[in-house]
Amino acid sequence: MGSVLLQLDREMGELVEGASKSLVQVRNSRGGAGAGSVWQANGLVITNAHVVHDERPTVVLSDGREFSARVLARSKTHDIAALSIDAHDLASIPIGNSLDVEAGQWVMAIGHPWGMVNAATAGVIIGLESEFPDGGPGEHKEGKQWLAVNLPLRPGNSGGPLIDTEGRLIGINTMMSGPDIGMAVPVHEVKRFLDRELKITA
Numbered sequence: 001m002g003s004v005l006l007q008l009d010r011e012m013g014e015l016v017e018g019a020s021k022s023l024v025q026v027r028n029s030r031g032g033a034g035a036g037s038v039w040q041a042n043g044l045v046i047t048n049a050h051v052v053h054d055e056r057p058t059v060v061l062s063d064g065r066e067f068s069a070r071v072l073a074r075s076k077t078h079d080i081a082a083l084s085i086d087a088h089d090l091a092s093i094p095i096g097n098s099l100d101v102e103a104g105q106w107v108m109a110i111g112h113p114w115g116m117v118n119a120a121t122a123g124v125i126i127g128l129e130s131e132f133p134d135g136g137p138g139e140h141k142e143g144k145q146w147l148a149v150n151l152p153l154r155p156g157n158s159g160g161p162l163i164d165t166e167g168r169l170i171g172i173n174t175m176m177s178g179p180d181i182g183m184a185v186p187v188h189e190v191k192r193f194l195d196r197e198l199k200i201t202a
Contacts, residue, residue, distance in 0.1 A: 012108070016120045018167045019110050021091040023118060025060040026069075026083070026159055028053040035111035035160030036083065037093045037169060043067075044200070045083040046190055047159030048174055049074045052081045059085050062118070073197035078144060079174055080185055080193045081159075093161055096168030098147060098186035103127050109151055109173050109182065111160030123151025126181065146183045147171045153182040 022038040026047050034051030036059065038044070045059055052071060059069045067085035074081040105125040113119050126148040147162065153176050162171035162184045171184030194200040 012120075012122070015108060015163065015165070015167045016110060016118070019093060019108075019161055019163050019169075020118045021062055022093040023062055023110055023160065025112055025117075026051050027058040027060065033112065033115070033156060034158040035156065035173070037161045037172075038090045039082075039092060039095075039194075040200075041088065041090045041092045043085040043087045043090060044072075045069065045085060046172060047081050047083065048172060048185075049076050049079045049081045050174075051159045052083070057083065059083060061087070061090070073193070075193055075197070078185060078189055078193055080172065080190055082194060082198060093163075094166075094168045095191075096164050096166070096170040096187060098128075098170045098188045101125050101128065101147065101164075101170060101186075106165050107149055107151070107170065108163050109149070109153060109157055109160060109184075110163065111153075111157035111173060113154035113156040115156060119156075121151045121153075121157075123149050123182070126150055128186065129183075145186055145189060146174075147186050148177070149182045149184060150180060151182050152176065152180075 024036045027033045036045045036047030039046045069083040072082040109121045129146045157173045160173045
């Protein structure tokens, strides 16, 4: 039993280490900060729209480099924002398929809660929701989906990656709904947003 737990511990640590290479911090002039992920190696970064308060937010890479980012597109309806930084050959996060997720599937949320850099929290998928319980960010038009997970999301987690057990991005962590349920934008909604707004296909 001990060897199984040690192997699990090692594998989870490797998942966090891998995802953290593409994890960024997004800062704004109000003093707030969220997280984001490098979507493409050419400097395309994905985060939550509610994290981006400025037209030129600051993006901090995992190696400590800071960039003044441009906002390429933003959707309050879907709580997604696409940023661009003048950097190349970046580590980008592998993209998964949120339409294939199942209830009970293990996932991990990575971000900077309360300023704690590269912090990770594990939980399981509750399901895909068609509406955001108890309100939340965005306008929540019909047809939009959210991933519900039983893990805590705190200030600094917003915009960060929700990854599966293979280290692939399946959602963008958004906020809590009540004390126990975390909500994330499914990655298939992010793909649709990028295709619609920027003609970018993953």
